[in-house]
Amino acid sequence: MAALVTALATDFTPAVGDFIIQVTGGSASLTRRNVTGAATATVGVIDSGGAVICSNPIAGAVYQLVSSNGATVRADQ
Numbered sequence: 887m888a889a890l891v892t893a894l895a896t897d898f899t900p901a902v903g904d905f906i907i908q909v910t911g912g913s914a915s916l917t918r919r920n921v922t923g924a925a926t927a928t929v930g931v932i933d934s935g936g937a938v939i940c941s942n943p944i945a946g947a948v949y950q951l952v953s954s955n956g957a958t959v960r961a962d963q
Contacts, residue, residue: 890961894953898961900942905963908937912957916940919948926950 890905891898894914907916909932916929929949932938934957942949951959 887962890963891949891951892960894951894957894959897948897950899946899948900961900963902942902945903963904939904941905961906937906939907932907951907959907961909951909953910934910958912953912955914951914953914957914959917950917952920944921946922948 887906890900911934913931913933915931917926918929919926929940930938949961951957951961953959
């Protein structure tokens with residue numbers, strides 16, 4: 887499994903299908919833009935110590951993990 891992102895506020899574009907996210911040391915919000923230039927929407931909040939499986943049905947969707955409390959994040963696919 888390859889890392890998609892290991893830093894906050896960094897765009898990543900997973901392939902169509904599932905990807906996983908892990909958050910430690912604080913909470914993080916997962917955001918998404920379905921196409922370039924679209925507004926950013928919040929997918930959900932992942933609490934510290936949380937790990938989730940996300941489904942990405944849209945080729946080219948751009949995601950980002952953002953946190954106001956310095957969480958450590960990692961997304962893999």
